[in-house]
Amino acid sequence: MKRRLILLAGVFTLAAPRLRAGSPRRLALRHSHTGARFDGPWHDGADPDPGAMVELSAVLADSAAIRPRPFDAAALGILADVAEAAGLSGPLVVRSGYRTPAINAAVHGAGDSQHLRAGAIDLEVASARIQQVGGLALGLGRGGVGLYPRRGFVHLDSGPVRAWNGDAPGGGIPAPVEDRIGRIAAAWRNPGGRR
Template identity: 50%
Template sequence: MHRRNLLLGAAAPLILARPGLASASRPAPPAPRRLVLRHAATGARFTGIYHNGLSVDPGALAEISAVLADSRTGTVQGFDPSVLDILWETGQRARARGEFLVVSGFRTPETNAAVCGAGNSQHLRAGALDVCVSAAQLASFGEAALGLRRGGVGVYAAKSFIHLDSGPVRRWGDVPGGSSGSSGTPTPVVPDRLSRIADAWASARLP
């Protein structure tokens, strides 16, 4: 019995050293993050991997920042990758993995005023996205975004778009409870103001 135990003990390092068994205990590497974005006003498009699972690709981020530039002036501002992560994660949770049509990305102060944006809008720092969502997906997409509890989420059912930003956690619009999250105050949905915003976006690009 003693000799059998010794033989088994000697074989253990050989078993552990087998490549298949050694790699089985290692966690799988993080999956790359891919986005397909198109700006509604300019038609500019990004398709590709912006994050390798560990860090943001600077080249891809520069391309995305150009796609999400101010639609009136073409001014480019380096986009906050945190809001791209929020969009990607929301899409994964809601199983919305096709093209995201972006109504508004970065805004200069002049453009923000032209579309009746809030004076402290996260769009001014390239930290917000307004994304068109179909009526069929609006509820699930909104719930997925709210479930992350990261940044601001505004749901505008009448106009079929959702606002996502990487600012303080808060909520407004057509969301459950209709109130803000842990901080801030709810922003009411004013139909006339939304109509003016939509009209302004439609003619936002300079000739």
């Protein structure tokens, strides 16, 4: 499964559209639990729009958040890039964005979840497209990607590059993406095959 995901990431990286530098960016999304919505420009092509970031932070916060935490623009950039590359038409449905510690514990989230720092988004995706969307996200090489096909979403975050299948037995543990170049370099350093 992991090999297939890594292979798909390589293929989709080649197929992913290249963004023009400086082009304004828009997002249309809805939080599935709170019903909060955002539809408009969020980035001018050089920097995130501060007003839009305040709105997005509120939309992406869980219902227990009294004061939303400022959402990470890098995570929103990943979401926008994946949505564009996959041809997802809006509004994107977000199941989870920023989580308070209480909500994170209630949903059995990881203690160091990127959701706690407002750097993760669980994006609702049709089951038939989970692998494709996950492969595109992994191909960006810009954060964590978790696939949850039985639950119908892809986790995207701006943390370290890693991947996991949250629905597989024991699959909820993120693993670093394979470093093939590093492995080849190590093999060249150790020609006898001894480790």
